[in-house]
Amino acid sequence: MVQVRALQPINTDGSINLDGWLDHVLGMDPALDRDALKQACEFARTAEQQANAAQNLWSEGTSSYQTGLEIAEILADLKLDQDSLVAAVIYRGVREGKIQLAEVHQHFGPVVAKLIEGVLRMAAISDSLNPRESLVLGTQTQVENLRKMLVAMVDDVRVALIKLAERTCAIRAVKNADDDKRHRVAREVFDIYAPLAHRLGIGHIKWELEDLSFRYLEPEQYKQIAQLLHERRLDREQYIQNVVQQLKDELTATGIHPEIDGRAKHIYSIWRKMQKKGLQFSQIYDVRAVRVLVPEVRDCYTALGIVHTLWRHIPKEFDDYIANPKENGYRSLHTAVLGPEGKVLEVQIRTQAMHEEAELGVCAHWRYKGTDVKSTSNHYEEKISWLRQVLEWHEELGDIGGLADQLRVDIEPDRVYVFTPDGHAIDLPKGATPLDFAYRVHTEIGHNCRGAKINGRIVPLNYSLQTGEQVEIITSKHGSPSRDWLNPNLGYITTSRSRAKIVHWFKLQARDQNVAAGKALLERELGRLDLPPVDFDKLAEKANLKTAEDMFAALGAGDLRLAQLVNHAQQLVEPDSHSDDQLELIPKRPTSTKPGKRGDVQIQGVGNLLTQMAGCCQPLPGDPIVGYITLGRGVSIHRQDCASVLQLSGREPERIIQVSWGPIPEKTYPADISIRAYDRSGLLRDVSQILLNERINVLAVNTRSNKEDSTAQMTLTIEIPGLDALGRLLSRISQLPNIIEAKRQRTS
Structure with missing residues (x-):
């Protein structure tokens, strides 16, 4: 991590040693102009001193001048150009009203003034955010501010980079602030600026913004993972040293001269992987990891072969991002192996150039040459093209409901590449459907979509597209979207762009x-x-x-x-x-659960006590519940509207106690569902196939047919992790042919 404050040299009187600071910055990028930077620093310092004197104030704590130096130092580490650093030094003084833009234009020229003006426009986002709301709850004011931000970024991406550095300073500075401010800054950084750093490929900044945001939004989980990492740090470091030496010896023997070091796994990425895959900390493969840097691309694959020769490869844990780069330009080989002592080890292999791209992203293409700093990199042009697409989308739809999803669209990096009937390639997020494809091609094609063919074969509209398939959309002249398309349980659309198009149609x-x-x-x-x-x-x-x-x-x-x-x-x-103050870092999504320990019900705030689910009402996580103290069998958990518990509360109110669901249900729970349908052959088979696809365990099935009205009544007892999964299952069953009704059945 870049920790700027610890590096700033200080004079004996407590002020910043400017010459020492300049020496440090020029050490990171000797191409910078020392005199021009010093002039900007002295200008910002003088402006602050004059403003404080005019208001009879004495500057305490972090000043706008000091903050400007911190921002500039981050940008120097990112290899940004001279004008960007000058603008960074002066920016906070302009924002706080100590310096006028006209003065900046006069002393430092139009380029610096324009950069500062662009960052000021981006700052409007911070000013308009409600401290207790995410940006996705945006207002019309936020729409206009977002457009200003995107216009500024398309015009000159350095504006976004300066703002990213400024927000990095801001989230570092709230360590000792009150909870409300920490949450506000962390929410803004997590929703907007960490995903933006990711999309621009700046892993150097992204990881720090994610970890610090996570620290303030989920402090308990952050501390838990940090403690687990710390407890095993010494053993892990010794293990990595041995691995590095062994791998370096083998590569050197083949004529490759690598740079190898241990790679620190970031706390938020560990937590996200644990949540996504339902893993424990001990099951995270890349807590122990090394990064191998080699001179040439061919050396990457040679090194990969040596790694797989030394240690056994773990199936399905290999990604070739060199042949198939991520959307943000990231390139590397990732593999997981059973290393020495049978411990799982992740190895990343890339060239020096790939490493610089991974760390600095678009910044890797900015080198100060005294003239034009625009990059001709394809990656850079792709990023700007993406920004223009987002701008066009919001200009057309007039809302920002899916901004966080759109910014974060390739945090999960897998993409699928499909073809139109004319052979044009279209890339979409993994899991995208024919409807997503239709809306990606054209809005009207999406609205009029009535079916789809994959390689000439008709498929459902919620079919998951696979790379290499040819997609043909079947349309109707007078078609219109269905509200069912917006139901996430049915899986018709997966992209925020498609959802926004459909929502816009219904608004009309x-x-x-x-x-x-x-x-x-x-x-x-x-x-x-x-x-x-x-x-x-x-x-x-x-x-x-x-x-x-x-x-x-x-x-x-x-x-x-x-x-x-x-x-x-x-x-x-x-x-x-559910606590209103609980802020979720990622959207809820279906995750597989495994049998867990008792403790998913808390009795008056205390977990891990003897409980059992009442068979009369079969409560599920999310149902309102109460507890009844039994004799010798712990606490029996009932739904609050259960007839049995209502009778018991009248006779023995002293044995009724308050209980609640714990934060993370780990077990599955029995529930009865009722299905009524017009009888046909294969009905039970089709229902069973959905249960199989959803990985739902069936405890009992009862089927009755009524020949008078040709209907069938099915009652199933299933094991389900919660109401979200139940709603999704019932929606899928309802889509089957001949189904009249599918619902949860009350058993009491």
């Missing part, structure tokens, strides 16, 4: 239609999940809308997501089920 429809459709959607979902009745006015208030009608209209138009309202409904019936 009549309000009355949206109200009716939204109300029907919500009532159907609440009924299907067998949730208790909810006060819709209170639910609308929780969704930050004035009336229930506004809520229905927003749901019908696609502005509100059904899952979001279901979560709010759970919070209304059980306020402790």
Whole structure:
């Protein structure tokens, strides 16, 4: 990590030793002009002293001058040009009103003044964010500020780089601030600037922004992983030293002269991998990792062969990002092996040039030459092309609902490459569907889509595209989007761009239609999940809308997501089920769960006590629950509306206690679902196939046929991890042919 403050030389009176600071910065990039930098520093220092004197103030703590030096030092480490560093030194003084832009233009020229003006436009994002909200809840003011930011970035990407450095200083500086400010800065950095650093390929900055944001947004989980890393640090370092020496000897013997070192795994990336794959800390492969730098591309593959000769390769743990670079230009070979002592070890192999690209991204193409600093790099042009696409999208749709997803679109780097019937290649995120493809080609093709062919074969619209397939969209002249496309449980769309296009279409429809459709959607979902009745006015208030009608209209138009309202409904019936102040770092997604230990229910705030799920009502995580103290069998957990527990509370109220779901359900729970359908051959097989695809365990099945009306009634007892998974399963079953109704069945 770059830690600027620790490197700044200080005079005996506590002031910054400017000559010492300049020596350090020029040591990072000798091409910089010492005199020009010194002039900018003295200008910023004098302006601050004059402003303080005019207001009879004495500067305490971090000043705008000191902050400017910190920003400039980060940019020097990123190899940015002279004008960028001068603008960085002066920027904070201009923002705080101590320096006028006209003065900057007069003393340092139009380029520096324009850079500062661009960073000031980007700063409008920080000013408009609600400290308790993510940007994805944006207002029209935020839309305009976002457009200004994107225009500035397309005009000159150095503006974004200066802002990234400034936000890096900001999140370092909030260590001792109050919780509210830490959360506000961390939320902004995590939602906007860490993904932006990733998209521009600046791993050097991205990792620090993610770790510090994670530290303030999820302090307990951050401390837990940091402690686990620290406890094993000495053993890990000795192990890595032995691996490095062994690998260096083998490579040198073949004529390759590598640079090899241990690679520190970042805390947030460890947590994200644990969440994504449902792993424990001990199962993370790349906590022990080395990075190998070699001179030529051919040496990368030679080194890979030597690594696989020395140690056994772990299947499915190899990625060739040299042949298939990531969207942000990242190139490297990644492999995981069983290293010495049978311990899992990750090895990254790349050239020096690839390493510089990975660390600095677009900054790697900026070298101060005294003239034009524009890069001709293909990676640079691809990044600017991406920025223009995002700008065009928001100009067309007028909202920023998917900004965080769009910025973070290749944090999960896998992409699929498919072809149009004419042979044009289209790249999409992994898991994209034919509908995503249709909206990527053209908005009207998406709206009018009625089917799709893959390599000439008709497939469902929620089919997951695979690299190399040819996609043909079947359209209707008078088609229109379906509201089912917006239901995440059905899997019709996966990209925020497609969702935004569909939402925009529904916004143009009549309000009355949206109200009716939204109300029907919500009532159907609440009924299907067998949730208790909810006060819709209170639910609308929780969704930050004035009336229930506004809520229905927003749901019908696609502005509100059904899952979001279901979560709010759970919070209304059980306020402790989810804390309003809990900020999630990544969107919820289906994850496989494994049998866990007891302790997913907390009794008056205490876990790991003897509990059992009541068979009469079969509660699931998310249901409002109460506990009943049994004789010798611990606490029996019931739903709050369970008839049995209501009778018990009347007879023995002293044995009813408060319980709640723990933060991470690790177990599966039994639930009864009822399916009614028009009878046909293969019905049970099709239902079983969905259960198999969703990895749902079936405990019991009961099927009855009614020959009078040709219907079939199926009752299944299944094991399910929670209400989200149940909702997804019921939605998938409802899409089968001949299904009349699929819902959760009350057993008491």
